[in-house]
Amino acid sequence: MNRITSPDKSGRLLSLDILRGITIAGMIMVNNPGSWSYAYAPLKHAHWHGLTPTDLVFPFFMFIMGVSTFLSLRKFNFEPSRAAVWKIVRRTFLIFVMGLALGWFGQ
Incomplete structure (x- = not known):
């Protein structure tokens, strides 16, 4: 390696x-x-x-x-497969929710 x-x-x-x-x-x-x-x-x-x-x-x-x-x-050969799109959407959603939670708890 x-x-x-x-x-x-x-x-x-x-x-x-x-x-x-x-x-x-x-x-x-x-x-x-x-x-x-x-x-x-x-x-x-x-x-x-x-x-x-x-x-x-x-x-x-x-x-x-x-x-x-x-x-x-x-890992996905740079092609928009179902698994790649799902990973992107899931990660986007999680980061967005964490940002909302941090903003909500920080106030």
Whole structure:
């Protein structure tokens, strides 16, 4: 096997899981700086020109989503079979319900 997998041999790509964890930690740091009036400068977005680590969180997240989608749909040969569509609809529904629940409990 040419890729590094988790110790439980689940077939997950360990490097992608690590990048996902680092990106989520970055999201938490960027969205919860403690006090917005005393936020650490690299944790703020660049005003117009420039780049800060904060501006890299979303592109990394989009990269992770693209790789994950490729790996997930590769099992179905990238064709819209009944199983593939059902997996997409089910996952969409679950994420939507979790978002509603988090929004409801967070208020």
